[in-house]
Amino acid sequence: MNAPLDGILVADFSRVLAGPMATMMLADLGARVIKVERPGGGDETRAWGPPFTERGTSYFESVNRTKESVALDLRNPDDLVLAQELARRADVVVENFLPGTMDRLGLGYEQVAATNPGVVYCSISGFGSGAGAHLPGYDFVIQGLGGLMSITGTPGEPMKVGVAIVDVLTGKDAVIGILAALAGRARTGRGERLEVALLMSSLAGMVNQGQAALTTGRPPGLLGNRHPSIAPYETLHCPGGPLIMACGNDGQFARLCEVLGAPELAAQAEYATNSARVVNRVALTSLLEELLADADADYWVEQLTAARVPAGRVGTILDGIATATDVGLDPTVEVGGQRQVRHPVRWTAYETADPTPPPTLDEHGYAVRAWLADPAAYPLPDPSPTPSTIDQ
Numbered sequence: 001m002n003a004p005l006d007g008i009l010v011a012d013f014s015r016v017l018a019g020p021m022a023t024m025m026l027a028d029l030g031a032r033v034i035k036v037e038r039p040g041g042g043d044e045t046r047a048w049g050p051p052f053t054e055r056g057t058s059y060f061e062s063v064n065r066t067k068e069s070v071a072l073d074l075r076n077p078d079d080l081v082l083a084q085e086l087a088r089r090a091d092v093v094v095e096n097f098l099p100g101t102m103d104r105l106g107l108g109y110e111q112v113a114a115t116n117p118g119v120v121y122c123s124i125s126g127f128g129s130g131a132g133a134h135l136p137g138y139d140f141v142i143q144g145l146g147g148l149m150s151i152t153g154t155p156g157e158p159m160k161v162g163v164a165i166v167d168v169l170t171g172k173d174a175v176i177g178i179l180a181a182l183a184g185r186a187r188t189g190r191g192e193r194l195e196v197a198l199l200m201s202s203l204a205g206m207v208n209q210g211q212a213a214l215t216t217g218r219p220p221g222l223l224g225n226r227h228p229s230i231a232p233y234e235t236l237h238c239p240g241g242p243l244i245m246a247c248g249n250d251g252q253f254a255r256l257c258e259v260l261g262a263p264e265l266a267a268q269a270e271y272a273t274n275s276a277r278v279v280n281r282v283a284l285t286s287l288l289e290e291l292l293a294d295a296d297a298d299y300w301v302e303q304l305t306a307a308r309v310p311a312g313r314v315g316t317i318l319d320g321i322a323t324a325t326d327v328g329l330d331p332t333v334e335v336g337g338q339r340q341v342r343h344p345v346r347w348t349a350y351e352t353a354d355p356t357p358p359p360t361l362d363e364h365g366y367a368v369r370a371w372l373a374d375p376a377a378y379p380l381p382d383p384s385p386t387p388s389t390i391d392q
Contacts, residue, residue: 003030003352008182011090012036012067013083013107015043017139017164018198019096019124020063021171026092026178027066028343030352034090034368035064035359036083039071042361053338061358063171065335069359070368074105082372087112087119092178096124099133109193120181122174122194129195137198139164146202147219151209154224170201231277232256235314237289240296245288246310250274255307259300260291 008031012023020035020043027033037043043064049057072079087093087107095102102108102123109121123129126137143149143160153159174196181192203210212228213219220228225244227233232253235242247253250273254266265271265287270280277284292300297313304311315323321341324331333342336357343352 002350004347004350005029005031005182008032008091009089010034010092010094011086013093013095013097013102014124015096016045017063017167018170018174018196019094020045021168022122022124022174022178023067023094024063024065025171025175025343028352028355029345030350031092033067034086034364035067035069036072036074036086037069037361039073039362042069042071046361055336055357055360061335061338061340064358065340066353066355067359068364068368069362070365071362074107080105082369083107084112085372086368088116090116090119091182093119093121094124094174094178095122096137098136099123099125099129113191113193117191118185118189119191120178120185120194121191122178122196124170124174124196124198126198128197128200132197132199139166139198142166142198142202146199146206147210147213148202148206151206151220151222153222155222158222166198166202166205169205170196170198173201173204226281229278230274231281231284232288234285236285236292238292238297238300240298242314243292243297243300244312244314248310252309253277256288256304256309259303259307259309260288262287262291 005026008026010023010026010031010033012019012033012035014020014023015037023033023035035043041047043060045060045063046056048059051058053061055061072083074080074083084106093107093109093112095107103111109119109123112119112121125133126142127133127135140160143152143166144158146166148166149158149160152161174194177194177196181194185191208229209220225235230246230248232245232247234245236245237243245256247256250266253271253274254263257263257266269276271277271284301311301313321331331341332339333355335355338357340355342355
């Protein structure tokens with residue numbers, strides 16, 4: 001198989017969402033991922049249901065395909081030795097314990113790098129390894145503390161995003177860092193330690209809103225579906241349901257006015273430029289909704305799309321999957337009889353193997369333990385750079 005990460009071995013000591021998402025993405029790219037879980041219960045998300053599936057829960061399955069599971073009790077000396085050996089052989093170690101835990105187990109970066117200097121070691125936490133090291137990192141808490149909830153929702157009660165978006169951003173940031181470190185190692189032979197904090201991924205993920213707060217010294221408020229810097233860029237009331245309108249420039253707004261039969265609006269000083277439309281947003285919204293009342297949302301979507309004005313209906317997740325299918329994105333993949341959303345990157349020169357189902361707890365325990373105890377007994381690849389390679 002000619003996958004981008006062929007030959008890369010990942011020791012996955014993470015659980016719940018951010019870490020497992022990162023390691024599943026590495027598995028999607030061709031890496032071999034061995035997931036270490038606690039005996040008895042395993043990753044907490046194995047119990048986070050409903051919905052339940054034949055193999056567990058949909059939550060667990062969403063971020064754990066194409067991995068091998070071995071149950072190791074890190075409080076047991078014999079199991080701990082096996083975990084340390086796995087880390088010694090790995091190209092990449094990913095963990096999301098409270099900072100300091102892995103060090104106490106003899107699995108911290110300095111301890112692993114002493115015998116595996118080429119390791120790329122990624123630690124994921126809520127607030128970093130400094131003054132906030134003792135604070136547990138939960139997506140919901142950080143959406144609140146970090147300011148994301150203060151800009152999400154309509155005026156009144158702040159709202160969290162409908163998915164654990166901070167965990168998702170953190171998992172993707174971790175993958176970016178790991179891939180960059182692997183690229184650096186290919187040039188220098190040296191490994192790297194990475195730290196990714198949920199709070200930092202949340203702050204970085206607020207992009208223009210974060211920069212606006214730093215620029216003005218004033219935190220943005222709740223705007224619901226409205227954009228703070230673009231108008232009209234919001235949901236508009238319309239017969240048949242809300243209409244999503246996203247005019248990103250003056251040309252699109254002029255075409256919108258043509259479709260609505262009111263081309264003169266685009267020439268009025270109050271609406272001729274984006275900045276003027278933002279200032280006069282309330283009046284503009286009222287005018288647009290009066291014009292939209294002449295037909296239903298489906299009609300307007302058809303007319304506006306034909307005029308190259310970004311517009312649409314509010315759909316469900318299943319609607320989104322159907323739309324992706326309709327436009328040829330091939331959004332899902334069969335994994336053990338279940339459909340899953342596939343990795344979003346497609347390749348031309350590379351090939352990746354078909355994904356395998358998320359593992360049952362300790363499904364690969366016997367084989368992995370045999371290999372860790374005696375590589376000749378079960379010859380899994382051992383691709384880590386040797387000290388002699390590093391010294392060159």
